[in-house]
Amino acid sequence: MSTETPMSSPQCRHLLDSLSDYVDGTLQESLCVEIERHLAECEDCRVVVDTLRRTVYLVQTLEQDQPTLPSDVRVRLFHKLQLDEFLEGDTMTEAPAK
Amino acid sequence: MVHLPRPKSVTFFSPAHPMTEPISLEALKAGDKAEFARFVQTHSPAIYRLALRMLNNPQDAEDILQETFIKAYQNLPRFDGRSKLSTWLYRIATNEALMLIRRRKPEALSVEAPEGTSEMQETLEIVDWSHMPEEALLSDEVRQYLRQAIDALPHTLKTVFLLREIEGLSTRETAEVLGLSEAAVKTRLSRARLALRERLSIYYRDRLEGKS
Numbered sequence A: 001m002s003t004e005t006p007m008s009s010p011q012c013r014h015l016l017d018s019l020s021d022y023v024d025g026t027l028q029e030s031l032c033v034e035i036e037r038h039l040a041e042c043e044d045c046r047v048v049v050d051t052l053r054r055t056v057y058l059v060q061t062l063e064q065d066q067p068t069l070p071s072d073v074r075v076r077l078f079h080k081l082q083l084d085e086f087l088e089g090d091t092m093t094e095a096p097a098k
Numbered sequence B: 001m002v003h004l005p006r007p008k009s010v011t012f013f014s015p016a017h018p019m020t021e022p023i024s025l026e027a028l029k030a031g032d033k034a035e036f037a038r039f040v041q042t043h044s045p046a047i048y049r050l051a052l053r054m055l056n057n058p059q060d061a062e063d064i065l066q067e068t069f070i071k072a073y074q075n076l077p078r079f080d081g082r083s084k085l086s087t088w089l090y091r092i093a094t095n096e097a098l099m100l101i102r103r104r105k106p107e108a109l110s111v112e113a114p115e116g117t118s119e120m121q122e123t124l125e126i127v128d129w130s131h132m133p134e135e136a137l138l139s140d141e142v143r144q145y146l147r148q149a150i151d152a153l154p155h156t157l158k159t160v161f162l163l164r165e166i167e168g169l170s171t172r173e174t175a176e177v178l179g180l181s182e183a184a185v186k187t188r189l190s191r192a193r194l195a196l197r198e199r200l201s202i203y204y205r206d207r208l209e210g211k212s
Helices: A009-023 A029-041 A043-062 A071-080 B025-029 B033-055 B059-079 B085-104 B140-151 B155-166 B171-178 B180-206
Strands: none
Touching: A009 A029, A009 A043, A009 B180, A029 A043, A029 B155, A029 B180, A043 B085, A043 B140, A043 B155, A043 B180, A071 B033, A071 B059, B025 B059, B033 B059, B033 B085, B033 B155, B085 B155, B085 B171, B140 B180, B155 B171, B155 B180, B171 B180
């Protein structure tokens, strides 16, 4: 494939639609076979697959550190909901993010 | 201001309400105030986190947080329990946040990009940065860059991305929250990921070429 017009062939464009499921391992097997056959002969698509995989990894790794609920926001929320009597103690648990 | 019934004589840390127990929908529907407080305590961090990422403004996120639980309280009697409580809450919160965005910036939601992945990008950056060392990939600068790239996604993609990738909802749950088909959720997640891959490829291309 020409590097001047990367991913321009219909096959490459068609592949893009399935890539996300492919890197998640949720794509049906017949389509995986089709993709892998194409990847064997298309370097551009291999780069896109590898960097997409890496993108998902970076998101999962770097986005672990999410903002927490500030205590003043929590206090105002409980107050707004007239739940002030339940504010004491911080031993209550949060639902996990994932 | 919501008017909740006066508290029942139940203490929060009563053995009858250990904090590890699942929230009881029956108790919530019966107006058990302690259970509602436990429900708020359990789910408020996730709702605040989602609102803050959707709106990028702590005051707006706090408003959405409060409005979400007020609406949840008001609508609990009509909640049929077919979806999880958390999914239902996410639905209320995303609706509220999207309404706020629509009021402030109607154009942000009115121009829908095509659903198909391949129409999204005419060109793709082909730079193989996948073998770069971990320390280069996981720097604070990359973290900031990625955060900005996520924030810059169109809202239609960003909301799906946040629910799937950050909050860890399944495709089906995300579809339920946003009233979309599962196919539409998959397409939007794919487009969001490819857009981020593109941004990261430009970032790493510049580093590999020694531009910054």
